[in-house]
Amino acid sequence: MGPLEFEPGLDYAHRLDEEDELASFREAFVFAEADMIYLDGNSLGRLPRRTVGRLRTAVEQEWGRDLIRGWNAGWWEASARVGEKIALLLGAGPGQVVVSDTTSINLFKLAMVALEMRAGRDRIVSDVLNFPSDLYILQGCIRLLGDSHQLHLVPSEDEMTVDQETLFDAIDERTALVTLSHVVFKSGFLYDAEAVTERAHEVGALVLWDLGHSAGVVPVELDRWDVDLAVGCTYKYLNGGPGAPAFLYVRRDLQEALSPIWGWFGQRAPFDFDLEYDRAEGIAHFLVSSPPILSTLALEPALDVVLQAGIDRIRHKSVHLTSYLIYLVETVLVPLGFVLGSPTDPAQRGSHVSIRHREGYRISQVLIEEMGVLPDFREPDNIRLGLAPLYTSFAEVWEAVDRIRRVVAERRYLRYFPGKRLGVT
């Protein structure tokens, strides 16, 4: 699908919505402000309707009435049970995914595991486009290990993509671990995870993918790609709610490796209360301690919606939505001074599109405060438009571009004086 296949005009967008197989999934979500166009599902997914009832039950019945008995009625197993639902979206067979802690904590655990398993090697390869928290975690691991490793960040020529040849050249026999965001947070650039994993394995390195921006929106085939390790969050396209617990994946044959953090949820028989740690078999010993149950339970009906839609249909619509948006950006916004900050090739793109403008910050503020469009902004000039196939319509995409056009064409942003910056995640 290229730009030429689309037509201008709102009527056309409505036609695309009529043909959209997933259009009815919009009804699975809460729309409290009917007119507001939400383009930040890549940061925090909308509230699924079913989640409202699930949380009421969890609070008022499971906690309020059942009290401690809740642990025997589904809470104890929740991390594994919800993990298996996520596994279905990641092409991971059973027993390899659990819900646990935060993405950063999980990255810490798995990066430490990888560096121990490749103890003779002193290099971690990542890129300058990776989410900074991931890089901070790796820097912390390196310090903890006595500064014995180097973190090599592959550069980006265009601040948008990483050249595969350059990356491959950086992965060599010194490399213990290659860790990247499958979809990068600023530009939406999508790695060929299978090819990168294969390259890493050629030289004996391990691979750890951060799936935060791909889980639930881009097909992931962890088993088929032979991925070693992965982490990700659940509050973006999985719609788990603010700060929802994260997940981790450890390929079955690597699960003998020891996590650096030993807690009682990873103990073989936690209720024996032995004084010595004896780790559980399988993925369980990567758990640490009591998970946030309300947030974990909230995630379950949200995942059911994604599973029901199916990742292939979601990806199909995602590519259609982002391609349509790029067509509109190129025909409507580029003439107004915008520069596309995302790859034009859909095979290199996740589900958000960046548009850059030197007045990006003020433009995004006016969109939020006056125009009923909610994108997010990333320094220095980057407006990110996240398209969530389960609830973003083609008409919303058209309307959002039209409102952006008006802000710039009418120079509305000149009236906006930067005050408090919106610190969206």
Add this chain to the structure above:
Amino acid sequence: MGPLEFEPGLDYAHRLDEEDELASFREAFVFAEADMIYLDGNSLGRLPRRTVGRLRTAVEQEWGRDLIRGWNAGWWEASARVGEKIALLLGAGPGQVVVSDTTSINLFKLAMVALEMRAGRDRIVSDVLNFPSDLYILQGCIRLLGDSHQLHLVPSEDEMTVDQETLFDAIDERTALVTLSHVVFKSGFLYDAEAVTERAHEVGALVLWDLGHSAGVVPVELDRWDVDLAVGCTYKYLNGGPGAPAFLYVRRDLQEALSPIWGWFGQRAPFDFDLEYDRAEGIAHFLVSSPPILSTLALEPALDVVLQAGIDRIRHKSVHLTSYLIYLVETVLVPLGFVLGSPTDPAQRGSHVSIRHREGYRISQVLIEEMGVLPDFREPDNIRLGLAPLYTSFAEVWEAVDRIRRVVAERRYLRYFPGKRLGVT
């Protein structure tokens, strides 16, 4: 208050309730099964009524309507804001407590900090009564540091208390860190935290207290006692809900130390997205990444209830309740073969009381399934009765003991065949 000050009979219990200044706080909590006597608030506190509404607002308005804007309307600061409320209960001045991760993860972070700060020393002192997850974390830290440290567990002669002299003898110039549960989970034994902290400091060791079973029910004076480090959970006497996020305390002058886990919530200016970690000032850099917002917000109204009651009144009632329970145990249950598993001196006791019986497991099962009493059971023979001063009444204590008496006197437990064990936390 000793056993002799009490009288037998339910009427007397009702009189104690009439005189109870905190009796009205019971109305602040949900009682879904009016007849059920809940004695497991030491594991999972009851649901505060205000929490129900707070969570609905958080879900339906903040997430459902405000969406990503929630991060600018209180979510981002929630970990610090809720932390300051907990600080009020711990005698900690501002800027030293944050809500973060789980107790075990926080223990990992702070134990690693302590071991680095006392790098020349090779010993960690704890005790055999400590919660096993705490010991597992320490064992994991030791392995991570190349098995260069020893974990010395001070024994308990009576499986209930630790002799202070024995503990003090174990703390010496080799000791890097002393880490203990302020109130131990099995027996409710309460350490003299001030004296232990002083002893540790005499020899230059650091102290890390796990306040899980004391926060919100036993007065804690972290600043006055000159405590170095502390962690704790919020789902027991703080009534934060299942798996509610934990807290950590780092004394102000130790906050320069580097946490082993570096995440973007601990970064000086996280929204600059710098590629190098530059840690935030103060306690903030002990945060890692996005906290579970729903669970964090649920905690806030729960803490307000505790703050309103006041820790001194709570402690006063707690001592009264546990002393009364021990009086009843000694007069009613000891003749039936029970052995008290908690200290008789209230100065050595938190807010739960253990009673031991060789048929403890079957007795506890019959209590739960037939008698409307919900205690918890710990291997091998330990029934724990948790008394939560904000909602446990004296009449409930009397009634619970009477039901336990009937289970044993009528040998009801003989009809119970052990099946699935209740794995309460």
